[in-house]
Amino acid sequence: MGCSILAAMRHIFIRPASLSSHSMSPAAIVRRGILLTLAGLAIGSSLLPLSPSLAQEGLPPNTPPPTHFMGREIAQTMHFTGAPWLVRESRQREEDCRLLLEALQIQQGETVCDLGCGNGFYTLELAKLVGPKGKVYAVDIQREMLQMLMQRSNQIGFRNIEPVLGGATNPNLPDGAIDLMLCVDVYHEFSYPAEMLAAIRKSLADDGLLVLAEFRAEDPAVPIKPLHKMTKDQAKKELDACGFEVAREFDRLPWQHLLFFKKKDGAQ
16 A cells, blocks of 8 residues: 555656655655555445446446547546545645635635545635535545545534545536536546536536646646646647636646636537
8 A cells, every 4th residue: 555655646746755855755655644544444435325337427338538638648547545645744835725725715605516526635625615504515536535535524523515426427416506616636637528527517507617726737847747737728728628718817826727617608
């Protein structure tokens, strides 16, 4: 399991052990990862339904997903044993997560979604922002991530988070329910981008927003492997082709673009 965590770090970072003199050492992250993963899995798999098969999602069985979309190579999803990287001590310093949350302008009582929520780094913060009258759908395709998230949520006492086991082509959310859907370093890993974006469109409220945070491919100083970075132009091209248009942009994060998309009028 420890090797899997280090592999997940190498999967994304160019220099996983030397990004900051204050970052956790690889050995410390491994130890923490083993404890967090075992604790999360101890909740039991009975809490969540089985993930839908490709056949159930209308895709041919035994067929590998596409490797490219509109000229971009699709990245593989990070394995759940790499979850400690998502809650690393250096993340606020590297990405300014508090500023990202402020930029979302979330209101009390809203219904939001953390798509690709992992073990809940942003989910728990979103739950605070929407308040007890709001709701957060926490969607991930890995059951183990959701189990770790819900253990953390239950320990704190949140009652406004609903875990959802998503599929490769559908987040499995109610139609027209989501005011804001947040995808942090997730969109570039969608196995079926066009199909997933079509399903996201259905789940958004009429004035709902899809927000993508992606590491800047235009900036060689961002120490993330190219496969896990995107340019603004590429993101806009793909979203435009799938029925979205830019509502606004936020350019003050250290490493990431933050792009807000709304549904195009008349698009299906």
